[in-house]
Amino acid sequence: MIRGLLLPMAAALSAACSVVELRIDRDLDLTLCESFTEGEASLGDVLASLGPPVEFGSRGGEIALLYESVRLKESQLGLSLGAVVRPDAGDYFKFSYGSSGTRRKAVLFLFREDHVLETVDTLQFEEPFGRSGSIQVIVTVDEVVGMGGLRATPDAFVDARELLNSIQWSQNSAHGALVELRGARNRMGQHAMDPSWDEADPN
Amino acid sequence: MRLLLALALVAATSVGPGCIRNSARRGIEPTWMELDPATFEVGETTRADVLDTVGVPSQVLALEEGTALYYLLERSRADGLILLLYNQRVESSYFDRAIFFFDGAGVLTEFSVSEGAGAR
Numbered sequence: 001m002i003r004g005l006l007l008p009m010a011a012a013l014s015a016a017c018s019v020v021e022l023r024i025d026r027d028l029d030l031t032l033c034e035s036f037t038e039g040e041a042s043l044g045d046v047l048a049s050l051g052p053p054v055e056f057g058s059r060g061g062e063i064a065l066l067y068e069s070v071r072l073k074e075s076q077l078g079l080s081l082g083a084v085v086r087p088d089a090g091d092y093f094k095f096s097y098g099s100s101g102t103r104r105k106a107v108l109f110l111f112r113e114d115h116v117l118e119t120v121d122t123l124q125f126e127e128p129f130g131r132s133g134s135i136q137v138i139v140t141v142d143e144v145v146g147m148g149g150l151r152a153t154p155d156a157f158v159d160a161r162e163l164l165n166s167i168q169w170s171q172n173s174a175h176g177a178l179v180e181l182r183g184a185r186n187r188m189g190q191h192a193m194d195p196s197w198d199e200a201d202p203n
Numbered sequence: 204m205r206l207l208l209a210l211a212l213v214a215a216t217s218v219g220p221g222c223i224r225n226s227a228r229r230g231i232e233p234t235w236m237e238l239d240p241a242t243f244e245v246g247e248t249t250r251a252d253v254l255d256t257v258g259v260p261s262q263v264l265a266l267e268e269g270t271a272l273y274y275l276l277e278r279s280r281a282d283g284l285i286l287l288l289y290n291q292r293v294e295s296s297y298f299d300r301a302i303f304f305f306d307g308a309g310v311l312t313e314f315s316v317s318e319g320a321g322a323r
Binding site: 016021022023024025044053061063 | 268302
């Protein structure tokens with residue numbers, strides 16, 4: 001009887017699931033953001049209503065403000081196949097499956113040189129960020145779905161370290177010169193000449 | 204039966220549930236949150252006044268005509284629950300921010316400060 005119970009117990013103890021949630025900034029009220037009239041609202045109106053932006057930039061007197069909120073959820077399932085097949089086999093084989101998805105909101109305001117609102121646009125979407133499965137022959141703990149881009153350090157915290165980066169990276173991310181969503185892909189647009197994240201981003 | 208009880212006892216004491224909590228702060232100490240917003244007056248307050256009152260900013264942006272000072276504090280907190288079969292971790296990052304715009308003469312034109320801990 002005891003042997004009969006051991007196998008189900010081992011199977012139960014060898015499987016587990018984990019849920020990881022990441023919340024960046026407070027949820028954005030898009031209806032409030034869309035209430036500003038283009039050609040009438042001023043920079044001061046937007047700041048007074050929404051507070052300081054997540055990112056801002058300036059080009060030739062024009063000003064861009066970006067507000068953004070990110071919700072990310074990652075689910076993982078792990079199963080030690082070795083322990084299920086033979087309780088004394090240990091964790092020689094491990095099956096992992098993970099998936100993650102995001103719910104994101106963003107608003108971009110562009111102001112003319114006289115600080116009057118030229119245009120405002122909102123973005124709201126949910127997307128599966130990725131899913132992945134693996135079978136391992138050794139026990140490791142690792143992130144199944146990469147989320148490094150969303151966890152990037154705010155530009156405001158990147159100071160003199162930029163001077164040590166490659167010239168393309170420094171030019172494009174230099175304070176306030178570039179306004180972009182979290183996790184935006186490099187090697188495109190203004191980042192066309194950038195090295196990859198791993199090579200260039202020191203954060 | 205004794206073996207089963209012993210196994211249950213070992214499981215309860217050595218691999219029982221647990222919890223995790225950690226928090227971190229990164230950035231400029233938010234002195235602006237202790238100040239009355241009336242401290243800053245558009246058209247009157249100067250860049251030097253803001254620097255004296257709030258301190259060194261996280262970021263300085265050169266505008267076409269003028270400058271902007273940006274202050275940022277990140278508060279992050281993670282709570283985790285470890286149950287044998289189900290584990291959960293919730294990580295939140297909230298930011299306290301302040302931004303000040305100045306014209307070419309260094310006089311305040313627009314500004315905004317977050318209100319309350321973790322406000323946007």
